[in-house]
Amino acid sequence: MIFRRHDRYYVRQYLTSLCASLAFLSALVIVFDLADRIDDLPRAAKQILAAGRTPTGLLLEYYGTLLPFLWMKLIPFSALIAAGLVFTWLARANELSPIVTAGVPSIRLLAPILGVGVLLVVGMTVARETVVPGLSRRHDDLHRVFKRSGRGDRLTDVKHLFDRDGGRVSMAAYLPARRRMEGAWVTFRGQPTPAGPRDVAYQFPFLDWDDATGAWLAANGGTRCVLDPRESGADATALPAGARAPVAMRPSLLELTLRQGTALGFSSDEISTLADGYPDNPRFRLLLHQQWAAPVGTFVLLLLGLPMVYRLGRANVFRTFGATNGLVAAYYLADAVLTDMGSRGALNPVVAAWAAHVVFAALGTVLMSSVET
Amino acid sequence: MLRVQRLILLELVVTLVLTLFVVTTVLFTALALGTMGRMEGLNFAFLLTLLPPLLPLALSFSLPFAYLLAVALVYGRLVSDRELVALRIAGVHPRVAAAPALAVGGVLSLASLVLLGWVLPEGALASLVRTGDVAEQFLGQLASSNRSVSTSRMRLSFDHYEPGTGGGTGVFRDFEMDVRVGDSGRPLKLMGQELRLTQGEDGQLLIGTPRAYALSSDPGAAAGSPLRDVGPRTMDVGYVERLGAATGFNELLGASRVEVKAPGLALPDLLYLMARGDTPKVPYRRSSTELHGRLATALLPFLFALASVGIAFQLSPRARRLTGFLLSFLPILLVHLPLWVAGRSLSDAGRIPAEVGMWAPDAVLLAAGSVLLLRAYRR
Numbered sequence: 243m244i245f246r247r248h249d250r251y252y253v254r255q256y257l258t259s260l261c262a263s264l265a266f267l268s269a270l271v272i273v274f275d276l277a278d279r280i281d282d283l284p285r286a287a288k289q290i291l292a293a294g295r296t297p298t299g300l301l302l303e304y305y306g307t308l309l310p311f312l313w314m315k316l317i318p319f320s321a322l323i324a325a326g327l328v329f330t331w332l333a334r335a336n337e338l339s340p341i342v343t344a345g346v347p348s349i350r351l352l353a354p355i356l357g358v359g360v361l362l363v364v365g366m367t368v369a370r371e372t373v374v375p376g377l378s379r380r381h382d383d384l385h386r387v388f389k390r391s392g393r394g395d396r397l398t399d400v401k402h403l404f405d406r407d408g409g410r411v412s413m414a415a416y417l418p419a420r421r422r423m424e425g426a427w428v429t430f431r432g433q434p435t436p437a438g439p440r441d442v443a444y445q446f447p448f449l450d451w452d453d454a455t456g457a458w459l460a461a462n463g464g465t466r467c468v469l470d471p472r473e474s475g476a477d478a479t480a481l482p483a484g485a486r487a488p489v490a491m492r493p494s495l496l497e498l499t500l501r502q503g504t505a506l507g508f509s510s511d512e513i514s515t516l517a518d519g520y521p522d523n524p525r526f527r528l529l530l531h532q533q534w535a536a537p538v539g540t541f542v543l544l545l546l547g548l549p550m551v552y553r554l555g556r557a558n559v560f561r562t563f564g565a566t567n568g569l570v571a572a573y574y575l576a577d578a579v580l581t582d583m584g585s586r587g588a589l590n591p592v593v594a595a596w597a598a599h600v601v602f603a604a605l606g607t608v609l610m611s612s613v614e615t
Numbered sequence: 616m617l618r619v620q621r622l623i624l625l626e627l628v629v630t631l632v633l634t635l636f637v638v639t640t641v642l643f644t645a646l647a648l649g650t651m652g653r654m655e656g657l658n659f660a661f662l663l664t665l666l667p668p669l670l671p672l673a674l675s676f677s678l679p680f681a682y683l684l685a686v687a688l689v690y691g692r693l694v695s696d697r698e699l700v701a702l703r704i705a706g707v708h709p710r711v712a713a714a715p716a717l718a719v720g721g722v723l724s725l726a727s728l729v730l731l732g733w734v735l736p737e738g739a740l741a742s743l744v745r746t747g748d749v750a751e752q753f754l755g756q757l758a759s760s761n762r763s764v765s766t767s768r769m770r771l772s773f774d775h776y777e778p779g780t781g782g783g784t785g786v787f788r789d790f791e792m793d794v795r796v797g798d799s800g801r802p803l804k805l806m807g808q809e810l811r812l813t814q815g816e817d818g819q820l821l822i823g824t825p826r827a828y829a830l831s832s833d834p835g836a837a838a839g840s841p842l843r844d845v846g847p848r849t850m851d852v853g854y855v856e857r858l859g860a861a862t863g864f865n866e867l868l869g870a871s872r873v874e875v876k877a878p879g880l881a882l883p884d885l886l887y888l889m890a891r892g893d894t895p896k897v898p899y900r901r902s903s904t905e906l907h908g909r910l911a912t913a914l915l916p917f918l919f920a921l922a923s924v925g926i927a928f929q930l931s932p933r934a935r936r937l938t939g940f941l942l943s944f945l946p947i948l949l950v951h952l953p954l955w956v957a958g959r960s961l962s963d964a965g966r967i968p969a970e971v972g973m974w975a976p977d978a979v980l981l982a983a984g985s986v987l988l989l990r991a992y993r994r
Contacts, residue, residue: 262937266684269948270638271645274676276952280959315648319641331936334692401763402772402791410772410791414802425832427804431774431789441806445832469806469828563633 248341249354255332256355259324267316272305279304282388289387300384307381310373311506317362318540322570325355325544326551330559339554348615352548359544366537371509378506395419397500406519407490413449416500421451421493423458428488433468441469444481444488451493458487495519510534524587531595532581538599539577543570545606549613573602617711619702624715626689631719634688635674635681642673668738675730679915682723683943686716686920690927691939697932709991713924720920728913732882740879769794773810785812790824804830877905885909900969904962907973918980922946925987946983951976 283297290300332338342348383395396415403411405428414425426446432439446464451457464481491499498508498516508516510533517526550566577598584594616624646669693699693712702712763772774789787810794803807827814821877897880888888894888902923943930939954976962972 258935258937262940266940266944267638267641269944270642270677270680273948273952274642274645276956277676280956281963284960284964315644316641319637323637399765400770401765402770402793404762404772412770412772412791412793412804425802427830427832429791429806441828443804443806443828443830445830447832465832467830559629559633563636567636 245354248346248351252328252332252351253354253358255328256324256358259327260320260358263323263327264313264316264320267320268309268312271312271316272308275308276301276305279388286388293387300387304381304384304388307377307384308506310369310377311381314366314370314374314507314537317366318543321359321362321540322543322547322566325547326563326566328355329548329551329553330557333553333556338552342554342615348552348554348613349610352552352610352613355548356541356544359541362540363537366540367534370507370533370537374507375509375512378508379501381506382501400500403491403496403499405489405491407488409488409490411489411491416496418493418497418500423449426487426489430488435468437468437470443467443469446481446487449487449489455486456492458489460485460487491519508533524591525585528581528584528591528594531591535595535599538603542573542599542603542606545603545610546570546573549606549609552613554614573598576601617707619707620711620715623689623693623712624719626692627685627715627719630685630689631682634684635677638677638681638684639670639673642677643670646673665742668742671730671734671738672742675727675735678723678727678730679912679919682720682916683919683923683947684940686720686923687927687940687943690716690924691930691936694927694930694932694939695934695936699928700932709928709988713928713988716920716924717917720917723916724914727916728882728910731909731913736879736881743879771810779812784814786810787812790827802831806830877902880905882906882909898965900965901963903969904959904973907962907969908959911973911977914977918977918984919943919947921984921988922980925984925991928991929987947980951980954979 279301283301287297290297329338338348338351341351386397396417398415400413400416405411409428409430411423412427412429413423416423423446426449428444428446430442433442435442444464444466446460447462448460449458450461452459460481461483463483464485464487466479466481468477470477495515498512499519502508502516508529510530513526513530513533517523517530520526546569547566550562550569553562580589580594580597583589584591647666690699690712699709699712703709762774762776763770765771770793771787772791773787776785776787778785788808790805790807790810792805792810794805805824805827807824810822810824810827812822877885877888885902885906888897889899889906893899923939926942926946927939930942955973958967958972958975961967962969
């Protein structure tokens with residue numbers, strides 16, 4: 243039988259510790275965030291009530307949408323902490339040495355924990371692709387409600403955007419649900435005109451995306467100005483209602499661009515859209531590879547940590563803790579340095595995303611072969 | 616001190632150090648990620664300078680919870696290894712076993728008071744000053760590769776930036792800048808070939824442009840207004856020959872003065888603020904809530920220890936290893952936290968006195984812990 247009784251026992255112990263540690267850390271982070279957020283709540287209350295919501299309901303949804311993202315960050319730590327707790331307790335209660343003495347190799351005892359690690363990696367990968375992106379968008383909207391920087395579904399902190407067709411797009415606000423730009427400007431430099439190259443500015447009170455034509459249309463019309471460098475003033479031309487705006491950026495790319503600073507997580511499709519929209523920015527290619535590489539970190543941490551925390555007898559807690567932390571810190575440091583190099587384009591994105599995991603997984607495998615047995 | 620108390624004390628301190636490290640690391644990471652997320656586009660060196668003041672904040676918050684975890688783990692182990700039963704059989708009163716946890720809790724409460732009363736406000740103020748330094752933030756954003764930067768009142772994009780020889784000087788080529796002018800806050804778009812960033816004699820950063828277009832649209836078409844009359848709007852086009860070389864950079868970018876609020880005040884200053892009563896900027900109820908909140912929070916390590924030891928003494932040695940931890944943590948999460956949130960909100964709004972709002976959660980913990988300990992003593 244592959245999954246023996248002692249496997250079930252260890253897995254049960256491990257899962258209990260994992261859940262407890264995850265719950266404790268999640269609760270801690272949420273309480274901490276709540277302590278900070280609680281001051282915003284009375285100020286945002288009027289806006290919340292006007293939207294037909296209660297502050298309590300909003301808080302619950304706010305943290306409900308935060309939890310999956312939080313778990314993506316905490317699971318690697320929790321997996322390691324749980325392994326440390328379980329094997330320390332088992333060793334103290336002399337529950338390991340009898341089984342090893344009975345002929346079960348130590349590596350066999352660790353196998354079910356590594357199996358749980360693999361399942362966690364698969365689960366995290368699936369969640370990052372399915373659950374997290376949608377919740378991230380919702381959480382971003384709720385965050386905006388708390389901070390009173392918009393109605394939630396109205397993005398007002400919009401930077402200038404460089405369009406694929408050479409225009410520079412700016413707007414007062416963007417409404418993702420309605421796919422509408424408010425107070426939009428589109429400017430072009432050195433456009434060919436009969437009088438020679440001139441700067442041209444378009445202004446639109448509103449721009450709405452039209453699926454049929456695949457373009458941004460000015461429902462309320464607009465204005466086109468050719469700016470003359472020799473004189474004050476410009477030739478302004480009125481644009482009719484329904485005029486097509488010279489903006490190539492599609493709503494999907496626009497929304498992702500605007501949300502990228504506050505997003506908790508994107509799916510790989512969304513990251514691909516960003517990577518295709520901004521081919522000069524190496525960060526998105528790196529993110530695409532990290533989407534798959536990041537969950538593997540949980541398994542790598544277990545590979546590194548299990549040989550450290552697994553002892554048949556009592557071990558020096560401080561030494562074990564220090565060594566494990568040192569190794570984990572080195573792993574995270576290497577990953578951070580490589581990520582920074584990758585995002586600057588100094589390193590191939592595949593190498594930047596995977597190198598630390600591969601190197602430290604190899605080290606973990608070597609350490610695993612040296613466990614006490 | 617009895618030998619058994621020394622052993623419990625040692626185990627408590629070791630576990631506390633380890634849990635404090637883990638919990639503080641997690642909270643500090645969460646804080647650091649949050650700070651970095653809020654300031655997207657800033658260069659890494661500037662972000663690193665924002666992190667040290669966050670450490671006392673993470674530490675002051677993690678201390679009571681790390682201690683709760685340490686007490687739950689240590690006393691849970693004493694129960695499951697039947698060491699408490701052995702002590703009782705040997706005629707040792709349970710208060711002997713409880714004393715180390717309560718004593719360390721008392722010491723940690725004092726440490727918390729120092730942290731919350733003096734260290735944390737200093738850190739909060741340093742962090743506020745640092746994040747309020749808009750000019751430095753702006754320069755940091757130039758490291759961003761997307762050629763587009765923004766602050767609270769301004770948005771700027773440019774084709775490229777040519778750094779000058781001195782710090783904080785350079786030229787933005789083909790720039791476009793949105794600013795709000797005047798009291799009306801009417802948005803104005805400036806477009807030009809060259810935007811110069813220079814440093815004045817007093818070290819203040821200034822911006823100027825030799826020539827630029829100033830464009831503005833009809834404010835009637837401002838965002839959010841209904842589509843009532845379909846048709847073109849007007850666009851005002853002006854010509855800027857010189858843009859405010861005398862304009863302070865921070866002023867243009869909308870940097871506000873750093874105002875110290877109640878959470879940024881040390882305990883003596885907070886007491887002084889309370890003694891002054893209502894001030895134009897800070898109402899009495901807010902400073903009172905802050906003071907009582909800090910004092911009540913400082914007492915948490917002691918109260919958490921009291922409750923956790925009381926719960927551990929009720930456990931059966933056959934209970935699972937994590938039962939003690941869960942039973943200690945759940946009441947905090949399900950009773951203390953909601954009471955604290957409600958108390959803070961109501962006190963802040965002036966609906967209940969701050970003394971009641973901020974101390975009620977602690978009073979519940981004190982009562983529950985005392986009852987549980989007395990029950991254990993009587994058994």
